Amino acid sequence: MSTKRTNAALDATSKAIIEQLQLDGRRSYAEIGKAVGLSEAAVRQRVQKLTDAGVMQIVAVTDPMRLGFNRQAMLGIRVSGDTRVIADKLAEMPEVAYVVLSAGSFDILAEVVCEDDEALIELLNQKVRALDGVSTTETFLYLQLNKQKYDWGTR
Amino acid sequence: MSTKRTNAALDATSKAIIEQLQLDGRRSYAEIGKAVGLSEAAVRQRVQKLTDAGVMQIVAVTDPMRLGFNRQAMLGIRVSGDTRVIADKLAEMPEVAYVVLSAGSFDILAEVVCEDDEALIELLNQKVRALDGVSTTETFLYLQLNKQKYDWGTR
DNA sequence: GGTTTCCCTACGGTTTCCGCAGTAGGATCG
DNA sequence: CGATCCTACTGCGGAAACCGTAGGGAAACC
Numbered sequence: 001m002s003t004k005r006t007n008a009a010l011d012a013t014s015k016a017i018i019e020q021l022q023l024d025g026r027r028s029y030a031e032i033g034k035a036v037g038l039s040e041a042a043v044r045q046r047v048q049k050l051t052d053a054g055v056m057q058i059v060a061v062t063d064p065m066r067l068g069f070n071r072q073a074m075l076g077i078r079v080s081g082d083t084r085v086i087a088d089k090l091a092e093m094p095e096v097a098y099v100v101l102s103a104g105s106f107d108i109l110a111e112v113v114c115e116d117d118e119a120l121i122e123l124l125n126q127k128v129r130a131l132d133g134v135s136t137t138e139t140f141l142y143l144q145l146n147k148q149k150y151d152w153g154t155r
Numbered sequence: 156m157s158t159k160r161t162n163a164a165l166d167a168t169s170k171a172i173i174e175q176l177q178l179d180g181r182r183s184y185a186e187i188g189k190a191v192g193l194s195e196a197a198v199r200q201r202v203q204k205l206t207d208a209g210v211m212q213i214v215a216v217t218d219p220m221r222l223g224f225n226r227q228a229m230l231g232i233r234v235s236g237d238t239r240v241i242a243d244k245l246a247e248m249p250e251v252a253y254v255v256l257s258a259g260s261f262d263i264l265a266e267v268v269c270e271d272d273e274a275l276i277e278l279l280n281q282k283v284r285a286l287d288g289v290s291t292t293e294t295f296l297y298l299q300l301n302k303q304k305y306d307w308g309t310r
Numbered sequence: 311g312g313t314t315t316c317c318c319t320a321c322g323g324t325t326t327c328c329g330c331a332g333t334a335g336g337a338t339c340g
Numbered sequence: 341c342g343a344t345c346c347t348a349c350t351g352c353g354g355a356a357a358c359c360g361t362a363g364g365g366a367a368a369c370c
Contacts, residue, residue: 015222021215025180028326028358039350044327046348056217059305060176066210067170067308074229074257074264076295084301091302099302102229104295109229113307140231140259146239147246147254150214152268153222155249183327183357194319199358201317314369319362326357334349340342 010055013038015153017046018056022151025058063145064113071114072142075124076106081133083107089131095123106138165210168193170308172201173211177306180213218300219268226269227297230279231261236288238262244286250278261293 010018016036020027029047030040038046050056064072079086083101090110091099098111110128114120129137165173171191175182184198191198205211219227234241238256245265246254253266265283269275284292 010221018215018217018222022217023214025213025215030326040326041328041351042349055221056215057305058180058213058215059178060173060180060211060213061216061305062173062177062211062308064307066165067173069307074255074259084299087301094307096302097304097307100229100300101298102295103298104229104293106295109295138259140257140261140264143256143258144239145255146242147251149252150212150216152219152224152249152252153217185357195357196320196359197318312370314367316367317365319364321362322360324357324359326355328353328355330352332349332351335347337346338344340344 014046014050017043018050019151019154021047021056021058022153061148061150063148065142065145069113069115071117071120073112073114073120074140074142075108075110075112075128076138076140077108077110077128077134078105078136079107079133080135086131086133090128093123093127095119095127169201169205172198173205174308176202176211176213177308180215216303216305218303220297220300224268224270226272226275228267228269228275229295229297230263230265230267230283231293231295232263232265232283232289233260233291234262234288235290241286241288245283248278248282250274 013036017032020032020035029043032038033040033043036043047056051058077086077090087099087101087108090096090108095112095114096110097113098109100109101107102109112120112123114123124137124139128134168191172187175187175190184202185195187193188195188198193201202211206213232241232245242254242256242263245251245263250267250269251265252268253264255264256262257264267275267278269278279292279294283289
């Protein structure tokens with residue numbers, strides 16, 4: 001189930017392929033091949049591997065608020081014990097879109113996407129704060145998404 | 156420059172199309188059409204419109220750390236004055252991947268992606284804290300990305 | 311009624327995708 | 341050194357998807 005975390009470094013060609021797909025996830029393999037100097041089939045095989053290995057995913061991204069998910073927030077979480085254990089449990093929750101271990105005044109940052117206030121409150125109290133090891137949480141409710149880009153690597 | 160912010164509500168069919176593409180950004184129009192009850196061409200035209208309007212983008216997403224961007228952080232920013240003005244200025248910076256207006260103990264949350272420590276320090280001191288109206292910032296350095304999903308809407 | 315707009319379907323020509331066979335370049339090992 | 345893997349690439353033909361466009365029908369507006 002969980003994608004295998006192969007930590008092999010990517011070579012320049014794979015990075016170039018990813019750059020192309022960060023610009024446009026539907027660009028054709030042939031076109032990418034032309035840009036990076038590979039045949040269409042080679043690009044296709046590399047893309048397949050990269051996605052299989054979990055290095056990259058090609059997806060549609062939107063502003064959730066336009067899709068009826070009207071309550072989003074970033075949770076700053078302080079933890080006693082192993083942060084990774086808590087992070088994994090958070091990651092299992094469908095409402096949680098994003099989990100990152102952090103070095104700052106929070107141990108974990110988690111972005112959550114809910115349909116309404118009620119769902120958010122429920123999530124916070126019943127699921128997040130109920131986790132063993134979670135000591136405090138702070139909620140940063142989103143008001144408006146202002147930028148969302150994935151084209152680093154092409155700077 | 157900035158994509159037009161048409162705030163028309165999406166109908167159920169468009170939402171269904173987006174759901175399909177959140178699962179797999181390369182799914183064929185024909186297959187999507189079968190799933191949502193539309194012809195291939197209709198799906199294609201809708202996808203075109205959705206992307207043109209900035210409602211949705213189809214892109215490759217990765218863990219930036221695997222691409223050589225070794226320092227990422229979330230910045231919590233407190234502002235005096237209009238938060239939107241500052242947010243727009245942050246959004247112009249290429250190192251800034253994500254900007255959101257927030258209601259909590261920070262006014263703005265911004266995710267930044269840098270190649271190394273030096274670039275991060277430079278960004279913080281020379282660009283972010285130099286902005287007029289930024290009163291304080293707090294940096295949450297990322298240690299490890301744990302989850303990154305875009306398939307809400309399919310729950 | 312007439313016109314405009316919007317969204318859809320239908321359809322053919324072109325492009326892309328896909329699976330597979332074949333090949334070249336490294337490693338490893340006796 | 342030769343034999344054997346292994347991995348990554350190219351080339352190719354059939355199948356599928358994409359693209360532009362023409363045309364139809366419904367709703368809105370005058």
